[in-house]
C-alpha cells in the first residue's frame with residue numbers, strides 16, 4: 001500500500017507543451033535564427049522534466065555565460081507564466097488530486113518555475129493539496145527533490161511507499177535513481193517521436 005505520491009506538473013497535470021513550445025521557440029529564434037522547430041520539439045520532448053536552464057545549455061551548445069543563461073531562462077519562464085491561461089489541466093486531474101489528497105501525502109516536483117507553479121496551482125485551489133512543491137528555479141528537478149520529500153516525511157522506507165507519476169524521460173531517470181515505483185502518463189499533443197499509452201485520472205487511481 002502506497003502512502004506518498006509525487007506528481008510531475010507539465011505534461012502530467014497540465015497540458016502545456018502545445019501552446020508553450022511555439023512561443024518558446026519563437027523567442028529562442030531571436031537568439032538562434034538557425035534553430036529548427038523539429039529539433040527543438042524533439043529535444044524538449046525527449047528531455048521533458050529536465051530543468052529549463054539545463055535544456056537551454058544544450059540548445060545553445062554550452063556557449064552562454066552564466067548571466068546570459070539565467071537571463072534567457074528568466075525570459076522563457078516569464079513567457080510560460082504569461083501564457084498560463086492557455087495551459088489547461090487535463091480532464092479529471094483536479095478532482096483526482098483532491099480525491100487522492102484524502103488518502104495519500106502528495107508532493108509535486110516540477111522543472112518549471114516557482115512563480116508559474118504557485119500561480120497555476122493556486123488559481124484552481126489545489127496548491128494546498130500538496131505537502132510540498134519543489135520547482136527548478138532554486139534546486140533543479142533531480143533526485144534532490146525526492147530526497148527533500150523523504151526528509152519531510154522522516155520515513156526511512158519512503159521509497160517503498162512512494163509512487164511517482166510523470167510523463168517525461170528525465171522523470172523516469174529520477175524515479176529509477178531514487179528506487180521508487182512510477183506510473184507514466186502520456187497525454188501530450190506530440191506523438192510523432194514517441195508513442196506510449198495514455199493513463200486517465202481514473203486509471204491512475206485504480207493503479208495505486
Ligand SMILES: [Mg+2]
Pocket residue numbers: 008009010011012048049166167168
Ligand atoms: Mg512533465
